[in-house]
Each structure stands twice: as C-alpha cells, then as structure tokens.
Amino acid sequence: MSEDGHSIHFEAEVIRFDAPGGWHAVFLPPDAAAEARFFGRANGLGAIAVQVLIGTTRVRTSLFPDKRRDSFLLPLKADLRRCENIKVGSRIPVHLTLNA
Template sequence: MDLEFSGDVWFWRGPAPHHFVWVPEDDAAQLDDVAAAVTYGWGMIPVTVRLGGSTWTTSLWPKDGGYIVPLKAAVRRKENVGIGDRVAIGLVIDV
C-alpha cells in the first residue's frame, strides 16, 4: 500500500519530545483496514517514509483515532523542515 499526502509539522512536548505530521483522515481510514495484518503491537504500523530526498523506516503511531508520522531529527535538518512547515509525505506499507 502506497499513500501520499501533505501535512503540517508539529511538535509534541511530552516526556519524549518529537516532531510529527498527521496522516489525513481518509488515509488513516485506509490504514485501519490493514492495521490488524501489519501491526506489531500497540497499533504501531511499520512504514517506509519519503520526505523530500530522504527515505527512512519507522512506525506510524496511533493517536486520537488517527495516525501520526514521526520525523527523524536528522531528516528534518537535511530537508530544512521546521514546526509549521507543510510537507509532502509518501508512505509505503508492506501488506
């Protein structure tokens, strides 16, 4: 399954602060359809992410009935991405 969308970068100041992009609701609904087949626990979905010229593996985090994409600090620096920036994201989920 391949998904492409745009979203705004936001920062979570929790015990482990991190930058994220929300998966849009329509795409999150598609992910819900395959989640049981691909999750490895806690609803985490392993994915390959594309942002600009960078590609990396991570997992989508379930949050508030949707999913969020964590953005690595090294990727944010390389792609010059900050809080509030609108970015194009590509996801590949092996189903």
C-alpha cells in the same frame, strides 16, 4: 493511494510535542488515516512499519495509532528534519510505503 494499493500520499503540517524530547511529527489526514488502517499488520502497540519518502530522503519508521484524533502519528526524526530542512509549522508532502 497508488495503483498498487501499498502507498499513501498526503500533505500535513509538522507539529512539536512539548513532552520531554520535543518530538516532531505529523498526523495523517482523515482519508490517509482511513487507508492506513488497512495498510499492514500492526505490532502489539498498534504501530505499522512503513517506509517514508519526504523530499529526497527515505527512512524506515512506524505509524502510531492516535485514538483521540482517530488517526495515526508519523514521528519525524531529527536526521530527516535536518536533511529536508523541516520546521514546526511546515506543510510537507509525505509518501508512505508499507514495509515488506
């Protein structure tokens, strides 16, 4: 976590769900997920609004809780994947910042 307490940095592998739409995402590693639990106010679905920096691309998105893995899921939209040439199986560095 950064010195200001409002950022989380981690690296994770990109996965693709076989569900309709073929979502691409990363799961936060255990230490990052533990920090994210105290990261911000969740909405009614448990999602936490964040800004994500991957490579040189910054986007606003949300973390979604995953109770089965005791983690959070970070979806990766197609525009972000195209801009940063992200493929399934890629390990990517992620910098999360709490949305103000």
